[in-house]
Amino acid sequence: MSTKFSRRNALKMGLGAGLGATTALYAPAVLSSDAPVIRYLGTAVNMGDEIEKKLFEDTGIKVQYISKTTDEVTKSVLTQPNSFDIVDSEYFSLPKLVPSGNILGMDTTRIKEWDNVTSIFTKGITPGGKKVGLQGTAPSKVMYLTGATSGEFADDATQYATLIPTVYNADTLGIRPDLIDGPITSWADLMRPEFKGKAATLNIPSIGIMDAAMVVEAMGEYTYPDKGNMTKAEIDLTMKIFTEAKKAGHFRAFWSDFNESVNLMASGEVVIQSMWSPAITAVKAQGKPCIYQPLKEGYRAWAAGFALPKTTKGKQADVVYEFINWYLSGWVGAYLNRQGYYSAVLSTAKEYMSENEWGFWMEGKPATEDILSPSGAKLGSVGEVRDGGSYEDRMGGVACWNATMDENKYMVRKWNEMVAA
Numbered sequence: 001m002s003t004k005f006s007r008r009n010a011l012k013m014g015l016g017a018g019l020g021a022t023t024a025l026y027a028p029a030v031l032s033s034d035a036p037v038i039r040y041l042g043t044a045v046n047m048g049d050e051i052e053k054k055l056f057e058d059t060g061i062k063v064q065y066i067s068k069t070t071d072e073v074t075k076s077v078l079t080q081p082n083s084f085d086i087v088d089s090e091y092f093s094l095p096k097l098v099p100s101g102n103i104l105g106m107d108t109t110r111i112k113e114w115d116n117v118t119s120i121f122t123k124g125i126t127p128g129g130k131k132v133g134l135q136g137t138a139p140s141k142v143m144y145l146t147g148a149t150s151g152e153f154a155d156d157a158t159q160y161a162t163l164i165p166t167v168y169n170a171d172t173l174g175i176r177p178d179l180i181d182g183p184i185t186s187w188a189d190l191m192r193p194e195f196k197g198k199a200a201t202l203n204i205p206s207i208g209i210m211d212a213a214m215v216v217e218a219m220g221e222y223t224y225p226d227k228g229n230m231t232k233a234e235i236d237l238t239m240k241i242f243t244e245a246k247k248a249g250h251f252r253a254f255w256s257d258f259n260e261s262v263n264l265m266a267s268g269e270v271v272i273q274s275m276w277s278p279a280i281t282a283v284k285a286q287g288k289p290c291i292y293q294p295l296k297e298g299y300r301a302w303a304a305g306f307a308l309p310k311t312t313k314g315k316q317a318d319v320v321y322e323f324i325n326w327y328l329s330g331w332v333g334a335y336l337n338r339q340g341y342y343s344a345v346l347s348t349a350k351e352y353m354s355e356n357e358w359g360f361w362m363e364g365k366p367a368t369e370d371i372l373s374p375s376g377a378k379l380g381s382v383g384e385v386r387d388g389g390s391y392e393d394r395m396g397g398v399a400c401w402n403a404t405m406d407e408n409k410y411m412v413r414k415w416n417e418m419v420a421a
Helices: 006-012 049-059 070-079 091-100 187-191 205-218 232-247 258-267 277-285 314-327 331-337 346-350 355-363 391-395 408-420
Strands: 037-042 062-067 086-090 164-175 199-202 251-255 272-275 291-293 299-307 378-380 398-401
Touching (some): 037 314, 049 314, 070 086, 086 091, 164 277, 187 205, 199 205, 205 299, 277 378, 299 314
Parallel strands (some): 199 251
Antiparallel strands (some): 086 299, 164 272
């Protein structure tokens, strides 16, 4: 998420393509020679070759990528708001972006499926009524602005959203069950002595610190009032524990690239580590057993969405809203769900998934047919269930969200010192 190689690689590898025959919801807007182009700023997490192709087939819209790391995306919004037509950002970046006034409040009356956006974003609860953890930058805490050009978050629902949500997930540890003795039930298991030299975590400070906090809390070392907004003393405590483990040779690697995390696990060099859902899929596609392990303390979640810069107006804004409405109309949602992500509008995505796929990915039901990756690789056999179970169980088990801390600069410095120790 903080590197442009991250989840886009998963999409380009074909882990989310191949949805079968569908009916286009939109007629092509124009001929290709006159195709409107959207300058798309982001890490390209939520796009891929198949999505781009389908977008053009259905709408005639083309995308010009401005792919940058998460921190570079934030910098571009703050310093060059006229350089893009749409920004794909994560909710944890909003405390930096919104006060600048450089992103417009997204007019929810122009979003066809707004009333069907999952209540996790709008109310902080699952569709089934489970309360979602609010530590960190939970989307429901930063969902609305007080006005179209406001630089302030609203306490209650308004017409203007900060981001139109697109994709999100509940992240946890990935394990190689064939190379591990005994059950893995806790974030604290990442630090078990028998995993010395075979454990890894991700080297993206703003995300890695949250995983580290989940570990520290699970070990019983400290209970954070808010893992997503630590004091300097709490950062020091967290990094002290991880620095000691680093110096003792506990960690085989600190990865910052999707492919690196896949290779570490597929090779068996690492048997337990922080992972992203499509990386689990990629390891399985190589024929290696890999589990996205549910843990008793819950998940660390993240979420992303689209916004317009204050400079996008008129016809170009119309094109961007058309793109967003297409994105939420179901095809892309199903594409994302098949990778183990979750789509913002579940009802439209369901229309593009088979009963078996929906049951497996979303309802925690045993597969009635083999679960295949879009490239045809077998991911699950008849009778298997998704790691962590249903949407309600996984998202209802979220403990915290990725966040930008008040002491972010200090945290990054201390994290980098730990990695270099």
